[in-house]
Amino acid sequence: VENYLSSLTISTDYRDLEDCRLVLECVLEEIDIKKAVYKKITKVVSHEIIIASNTSAIPISELQQYVIHPERFIGMHWAEPAFNTRFMEIIQGDKTAAEVSEWVYKLAYYWGKEPTLLKKDMKGFITNRLMYAASREALSLIEGGVISVEDADKCFRYDFGSWITLMGIFRRMDFWGLEDYKVIFDTIFPALDNREDVPEIMQRMVEIHARGIQNCYGLYHYTAEEAREWDDAFAVFNKDIAHLAALYPSEVSDPH
Known part of the structure; x- marks a missing residue:
């Protein structure tokens, strides 16, 4: 820095x-x-x-x-x-x-x-549209009592997080088999949330002025020390993940 x-x-x-x-x-x-x-x-x-x-x-x-x-x-x-x-x-x-x-x-x-x-301008661009589509589904499952906030985060950290930096979602499909993915798509797509309103859990958080680690209250509760620890961990992790991603040479990580 x-x-x-x-x-x-x-x-x-x-x-x-x-x-x-x-x-x-x-x-x-x-x-x-x-x-x-x-x-x-x-x-x-x-x-x-x-x-x-x-x-x-x-x-x-x-x-x-x-x-x-x-x-x-x-x-x-x-x-x-x-x-x-x-x-x-x-x-x-x-x-x-x-x-x-x-x-x-x-x-x-x-x-x-x-x-x-x-190349085609649209609201949210690329990364936000992908990320918020996943966030909408996760919030829907939490709001419906299907899963907890903690377990939703475990899915992102310990499943997606174990491979997505290396190969992204589409190489992952090639890796595991497109026929299998097609079968799963047929089953899951009709059941996914497509709501247009903001889930109630998020509306409620904003109404009570929950600001996450900024005021130690959000989808998780934090002590002041825990909030600082997460802030520091984010900075260190970003260095670590950038180093890890750089270990894999262009012939592995770049498309051909």
């Missing part, structure tokens, strides 16, 4: 962006705030500058209407912690120029990322 911090310049003067080739917006997920920031950016940068947003869910095509050159506007969704994770989503808006997408995609590799390129 120290190496990154030594190259960091902190400023409130937008004129410091004048010589940048790429400007990345990382403000709150509120349209009015983003609009104000884009207005200030476009006043000081040249027409050749690429402006990107780190939004997690707002469609890039919607944000493009707030910049002067929408063809040079793109989404760059980083995974936390950004300095250590390999994943990055690059999202094209309806008006994003192909050469801009290609340049940012190559830049992501230069940064040591494994980027994905979303």
